[in-house]
Amino acid sequence: xxxxxxxxxxxxxxxxxxxxxxxxxxxxxxxxxxxxxxxxxxxxxxxxxxxxxxxxxxxxxxxxxxxxxxxxxxxxxxxxxxxxxxxxxxxxxxxxxxxxxxxxxxxxxxxxxxxxxxxxxxxxxxxxxxxxxxxxxxxxxxxxxxxxxxxxxxxxxxxxxxxxxxxxxxxxxxxxxxxxxxxxxxxxxxxxxxxxxxxxxxxxxxxxxxxxxxxxxxxxxxxxxxxxxxxxxxxxxxxxxxxxxxxxxxxxxxxxxxxxxxxxxx
Ligand SMILES: C[S@@+](CC[C@H](N)C(=O)[O-])C[C@H]1O[C@@H](n2cnc3c(N)ncnc32)[C@H](O)[C@@H]1O
Numbered sequence: 070x071x072x073x074x075x076x077x078x079x080x081x082x083x084x085x086x087x088x089x090x091x092x093x094x095x096x097x098x099x100x101x102x103x104x105x106x107x108x109x110x111x112x113x114x115x116x117x118x119x120x121x122x123x124x125x126x127x128x129x130x131x132x133x134x135x136x137x138x139x140x141x142x143x144x145x146x147x148x149x150x151x152x153x154x155x156x157x158x159x160x161x162x163x164x165x166x167x168x169x170x171x172x173x174x175x176x177x178x179x180x181x182x183x184x185x186x187x188x189x190x191x192x193x194x195x196x197x198x199x200x201x202x203x204x205x206x207x208x209x210x211x212x213x214x215x216x217x218x219x220x221x222x223x224x225x226x227x228x229x230x231x232x233x234x235x236x237x238x239x240x241x242x243x244x245x246x247x248x249x250x251x252x253x254x255x256x257x258x259x260x261x262x263x264x265x266x267x268x269x270x271x272x273x274x275x276x277x278x279x280x281x282x283x284x285x286x287x288x289x290x291x292x293x294x295x296x297x298x299x300x301x302x303x304x305x306x307x308x309x310x311x312x313x314x315x316x317x318x319x320x321x322x323x324x325x326x327x328x329x330x331x332x333x334x335x
Pocket of ligand 1: 151179181182183184206
């Protein structure tokens with residue numbers, strides 16, 4: 070797997086940060102050595118034009134067009150990463166230093182494994198110094214240094230099964246990129262994703278070490294503001310982040326909570 074430094078790559082270093090008070094642009098203070106790679110480091114790609122073939126729906130033409138012309142998809146292939154989503158975690162970590170060597174990380178909604186690849190690399194899980202426990206509904210091909218458990222995190226027994234795998238220890242970081250398949254109905258999708266974020270947060274409050282970090286996907290749409298308020302009680306710093314690798318037209322957003330107070334009543 071290749072993790073080029075990509076230092077100075079203007080396509081990925083700035084982050085669009087939204088806080089509870091509104092939206093503001095901030096620049097990443099990423100040290101050069103930790104900057105993410107991403108698209109744009111090997112020249113401009115040619116635009117691929119997807120024609121509407123017989124039997125191909127307009128939405129599948131749109132999807133294909135987006136995939137073929139998405140610089141992050143191209144970069145993920147080039148860098149040996151399993152998903153374009155890997156660049157989102159890289160960017161967020163570069164800006165907010167959430168992953169450190171020798172940490173234990175739980176990655177919820179891990180398949181196909183892009184985030185786990187980044188986490189494993191950055192906590193040194195391959196050498197056994199750190200640990201990455203990946204969880205998904207779907208099967209995931211094995212990854213060096215990553216312990217995988219296939220289960221539905223919505224199942225009431227899921228948290229206990231994960232805790233058993235983790236063993237008698239607390240974890241430094243809980244990541245959740247969980248997203249149920251889109252229904253196409255905006256409000257329903259929003260409620261489902263916020264629901265997943267809530268169960269992930271409950272779990273994080275149980276297993277995080279003091280000063281631990283929780284990062285989870287949400288969608289813009291209202292309810293996440295309540296979630297944000299609840300998180301502020303348990304974490305020192307809570308903010309919304311929208312990495313450049315997250316499509317601008319998508320209402321996807323990440324909530325980043327750092328400095329777990331560990332005084333939360335479960
Ligand atoms: C956007 S993908 C994650 C991509 C991943 N972060 C990566 O970099 O490769 C969302 C994942 O959430 C998983 N997921 C959705 N609902 C889940 C649930 N209830 N329990 C476990 N995984 C779930 C899906 O199966 C899917 O693989």
